[in-house]
Amino acid sequence: MANAWKITRQDGTVYRFTTFDRKxxxxxxxxxxxxxxxxxxxxxxxxxxxxxxxxxxxVLTSDVITDDDLRAGKYREAAIEEYLLxxxxxxxxxxxxxxxxxxxxxxxxxxxxxxxxxxxxxxxxRVGDVYGRTCRxxxxxxxxxxxxxxxxxxxxxxxxxxxxxxxRRIILGxxxxxxxxxxxxxxxxxxxxxxxxxxxxxVGIVKSYRxxxxxxxxxxxxxxxxxxxDTFDVEFGCDKLLQTCIDKFSNAENNGxxxxxxxxxxxxxxxxxxx
Numbered sequence: 001m002a003n004a005w006k007i008t009r010q011d012g013t014v015y016r017f018t019t020f021d022r023k024x025x026x027x028x029x030x031x032x033x034x035x036x037x038x039x040x041x042x043x044x045x046x047x048x049x050x051x052x053x054x055x056x057x058x059v060l061t062s063d064v065i066t067d068d069d070l071r072a073g074k075y076r077e078a079a080i081e082e083y084l085l086x087x088x089x090x091x092x093x094x095x096x097x098x099x100x101x102x103x104x105x106x107x108x109x110x111x112x113x114x115x116x117x118x119x120x121x122x123x124x125x126r127v128g129d130v131y132g133r134t135c136r137x138x139x140x141x142x143x144x145x146x147x148x149x150x151x152x153x154x155x156x157x158x159x160x161x162x163x164x165x166x167x168r169r170i171i172l173g174x175x176x177x178x179x180x181x182x183x184x185x186x187x188x189x190x191x192x193x194x195x196x197x198x199x200x201x202x203v204g205i206v207k208s209y210r211x212x213x214x215x216x217x218x219x220x221x222x223x224x225x226x227x228x229x230d231t232f233d234v235e236f237g238c239d240k241l242l243q244t245c246i247d248k249f250s251n252a253e254n255n256g257x258x259x260x261x262x263x264x265x266x267x268x269x270x271x272x273x274x275x
Contacts, residue, residue: 002087004032004094009078015064020087027093054100056114070105070112072202072223078102080116133263134240136256145254152236152249154178156195159230168221173214184209186248190237192218197230199223206237 002020017035018024025031069075079101083094100116107113130136140148161172181187187209194200204218216234238244245255 001095002085002090004083004085004090006030006032006081006083007075007078008081009074010076011074013074018087024085024087024090026083026085026090054116056116057111067107067112068223070107072199073105075102075105075114131258131261133259133261134257135238135242135245137254139236139238143254143256144251146249146251148235153233154235155233156231157234159226159228159232161228162226163215167225167227168223170215170217171226173216175214178214181209181211184211186236187216187234188237189239190235192216193233193235194222195231195233197227198225199230206234 002018002024004016004018004020004024004026007015007017016030016032018032019035020032021034023031023033065075079099082098082100084096085094086092098118100118101121102114103117103121104115105112106115135144137143140146146152157173157178159171160174163170163172187206190206192204192206194202194204199222202222204220204222207217207219209216236248238248240257242252242255242257242259245257246252
């Protein structure tokens with residue numbers, strides 16, 4: 001027996017692999033190439049609506065699945081069709097077929113691991129909503145209604161410099177072209193979308209902004225080095241507080257927070273601290 005896997009990424013790229021030591025052609029006429037160094041955990045399945053899932057761990061031996069692509073998140077939400085087959089007669093078709101989606105990838109410095117979940121994930125529906133002191137909507141979604149690309153985005157700006165040792169996280173923008181934003185919290189938690197360069201198409205989240213030299217620090221390093229000349233769009237950020245919605249976006253009518261409901265802090269108040 002042998003396993004074969006068809007991996008379909010969100011961008012439409014398809015890869016086909018098998019645990020057999022030679023290329024085999026399945027009933028669909030497609031060729032599946034050998035891949036080594038991959039271990040699959042036991043698959044959990046149930047006759048109820050519990051999810052069936054599995055994990056793949058290993059050192060990459062295929063030159064088509066690269067560390068850079070995994071680091072860039074290009075395999076998140078990729079679909080995996082798994083076939084169990086008799087390698088002597090693969091053209092007869094699969095004995096069993098299972099479908100997974102990659103929900104998470106991680107790297108410990110030596111081995112990549114992909115956590116996969118089954119189709120039950122698509123049968124789950126959230127009932128109700130989450131109510132709290134911060135807005136339950138995301139900036140720019142249909143419930144929020146703020147026109148982020150139109151009114152709250154600084155578009156097509158270029159990197160002019162990088163801080164030493166921080167070529168993936170801290171960038172300096174063109175002071176003349178960027179404009180002035182004296183409120184340095186303007187871009188906090190906003191998205192920075194790369195238009196060109198090795199990170200083109202990827203998104204970083206802004207941690208902080210300094211207006212004097214247009215210094216932007218990202219929450220996490222980008223998968224690839226940032227180069228001078230790379231272009232990007234950067235969107236305003238939102239901390240989901242009611243006052244921010246009023247002052248920054250003039251959008252109080254669509255704010256999804258309940259700022260006056262009691263929280264855990266009320267339980268911790270003492271008679272002396274109550275007002």
